[in-house]
Ligand code: DX5
């Protein structure tokens with residue numbers, strides 16, 4: 001699986017997001033990660049479809065929209081209209097997530113399922129073949145800059161094994177506390193899409209940091 005780097009705008013300068021997108025684009029990022037929070041599922045409020053739409057014509061990089069909101073089914077279409085290329089919903093927020101996943105896929109958009117650190121893989125293992133990719137939270141959602149939770153690492157390898165056993169080549173995205181130091185640790189377990197917010201946007205050179213995280217991840221992948 002090839003390594004993909006997804007800078008999270010949550011840690012970017014909100015007074016000029018277009019400039020922030022250009023910085024990570026020049027660093028060769030693969031996705032732009034939007035953390036959508038409604039103050040209900042997580043104790044924080046960030047942005048909605050308007051911000052996604054405002055940035056859509058600023059770059060061709062695919063938009064990876066992470067919905068940390070209650071009742072996500074209600075907002076799939078507005079985010080697709082705004083320009084999302086990937087939409088991830090949390091299994092903890094959907095009673096019927098297969099309906100939502102199928103709805104996203106019917107619109108030609110990649111559908112992801114996110115799990116909080118405390119949510120077991122048993123919640124999703126019977127639906128593995130219906131979801132385009134998985135997002136495993138390495139922190140409890142709501143804020144950037146939190147401490148990476150190493151005890152979630154085995155969950156990455158278990159999910160990768162579950163997918164391999166079913167012959168599924170899916171992206172496993174990890175999110176929260178990803179840096180040059182933690183990137184090799186998650187790749188070693190089988191992750192290949194790395195979301196990084198503060199490690200990139202709090203660095204002196206976000207563009208260069210995208211490359212450094214990628215190099216750290218690819219160096220580890222080369223050992224696998
Ligand atoms: C947290 C968000 C993450 C977060 C990552 O709820 O889903 O994407 O912004 O931020 P860092 O990389 O700073 O931990």
Ligand code: ZN
Pocket residue numbers: 008033034035066175195
């Ligand atoms: Zn996120």
